[in-house]
Amino acid sequence: MELDERKRKILQAIIRNYLETGEPVGSRTISKYTDLNLSSATIRNEMADLEELGYILQPHTSAGRIPSDKGYRLYVDTMLQEKEEQLSQATQEVKEMQQILLEKEDKMEAILKQMAKVLAVNTNYATLVSAPQVKGNKLKFIQLSRVDVRQLLTTIVVEGNVIKNTMIQVAEPLDDETLLKLNILLNTNLNGLPIEEINLAMIARLKHQAGIYNDIIAEVMDAVAAVIKEDEDIEIYTSGTNNIFKYPELSDHQRASELITTFEEKQLLTELVQDTLTEENSTGIQVYIGNETPVKTMKDCSVVTATYELEEGMKGTIGIIGPRRMDYDKVISTLKTLKSQLDTLYKKEDTQ
């Protein structure tokens, strides 16, 4: 059996209708909904075929049909309609984002949180934003300052202006000259190095050069190591988790509790983010339908993600999590627009 044009149209109609209502859709509905001018009986025959082909399924014998994962997949891959109006509608949220990014000060964290929130409010789905990873970035600046007689402050700036601080308690006071020497030593040796390359061998060499300042160097290196390590567990911000209650198919106790937990324990989401970052395709947009998602607790959800790249190597993820019957059109076009805005942001800034 073939999936001819008419079957495709009917499938499309079924999915569209189901996305709107969330109810199984029957043959009579389709018979009127489409401009195919076919009777419900004909539709019924076609539907039986579509079911056999695996694109739709029946919750029970005398109910209408709902799309299967395979059906959604086909829809997402080949049937999305990029209407103009849709696009302009999508930019609604994107405009708000731009506003946020313009006022961006330097509080990356606050911006990302805000982004997640605006997206959630506008889409009525749960959202997720991962902070850009500094993977492969270079150390730009390192400094020791004396804050107190026995307290030193390590300040480390990585490319992309990620700033980290650590306090170090020293056993015996350092004089200004020593401090200056240490700073020069650190900067000449470490500046410009990708943070991943600052490893044990490097530390050993520095310790050697440091001579009597062994202990302090060791502590500073620990701080640097902490920075590197810290960036390994990705920061993820979520918003709109309560939106799941808007979709009955997700909000029974069992599922709701699992999902809420997943959103709270953000490390459960890293798998998703990682997957997105690695499996990047040409558009930078990925759609996970139902069981396709890497996170098992989301098997009844669909997830649409976009990978953005602020600067060379600074990649992050934006994700939207909702029910299978998600408004893919809107979500995808929103993410596409947002992604392109973010992608060009750095360049713009650079040339301004």
Next chain:
Amino acid sequence: MELDERKRKILQAIIRNYLETGEPVGSRTISKYTDLNLSSATIRNEMADLEELGYILQPHTSAGRIPSDKGYRLYVDTMLQEKEEQLSQATQEVKEMQQILLEKEDKMEAILKQMAKVLAVNTNYATLVSAPQVKGNKLKFIQLSRVDVRQLLTTIVVEGNVIKNTMIQVAEPLDDETLLKLNILLNTNLNGLPIEEINLAMIARLKHQAGIYNDIIAEVMDAVAAVIKEDEDIEIYTSGTNNIFKYPELSDHQRASELITTFEEKQLLTELVQDTLTEENSTGIQVYIGNETPVKTMKDCSVVTATYELEEGMKGTIGIIGPRRMDYDKVISTLKTLKSQLDTLYKKEDTQ
């Protein structure tokens, strides 16, 4: 009508039983549960009295009784049993906390998150931890560093070792000498000042002294202002929100959705934290029962909070949010122990 000893005992028995089961408790149950050796009929009479006095109520005519807010209040105020075993049991979690605090490095944020989590896992309630506020604290260290030709890094350390950074873009490069001068100017003028006192008048004076470096001073002051402002909105960490699903009385759609939203939009919790911090009583522990809580969405919950003080003026809050029928005994003793641990932490550290 008086609340005599027997009535108290019956009330206590009703509450205890209800805390365990969550079901309305009937006269027959109490008749056997207590060692009063009274028949169910007698209990019934007493229960009618207790209801008239407002300590208990009936969900419907032929159901048992459940405690009213007034009943819970009396229980919490006068009937808590601080068994020894209870206390030692409570310290279970506290020990984990101590562990966490010992490994504390300097990542306040991580510690607080972890604290919230451990508490949530152990108690089966939702938890909240607010970061200590720096209110009234003094500026300890301020420094400008050149990171790049046109980028300056402002590092500000406040007492209690809260560190803030801001990047400043400057129009034209500064030479080393100027930078040094600026640093001296900033430190001599600002060090030791309570951050609240760094206001417009101060800025004006500095601008005057700064002469041609007007612009940079202005920017630095903005950064300082940002630090102050930032500490106004309290940081709150929550955990175990999914625990609400363990209590049927909280987990219908309506309530669950509201609660989840409240926990996600943490600013909705600031009111609670503020209230706790201001209305501090002798024990430092506060119990809000049902409608007593400042947050309306929690009218079906009870909240127990503790105020801890790391250093002079650095106060924070720990809270446990659960159903009205919360295990007050356990929660309160856990929080008491934890609070005292935190309160003494700073002193210990200082003298070690």
Next chain:
DNA sequence: TGTTAGCACTCCACAACATCGAGTGCTAAT
């Protein structure tokens, strides 16, 4: 006078049952 046994009554929870209607598959006619 306080306590208790007994009893009629109330009301919810739960199960059994009936009903309705949307939707189907199939057949036969067009």
Next chain:
DNA sequence: ATTAGCACTCGATGTTGTGGAGTGCTAACA
């Protein structure tokens, strides 16, 4: 190939009835 018609299925919804837990009240008792 399409469609009208029909018997059938099955969940959703509503009705009814029964059981049991619990009450309040009364009368008897210590």
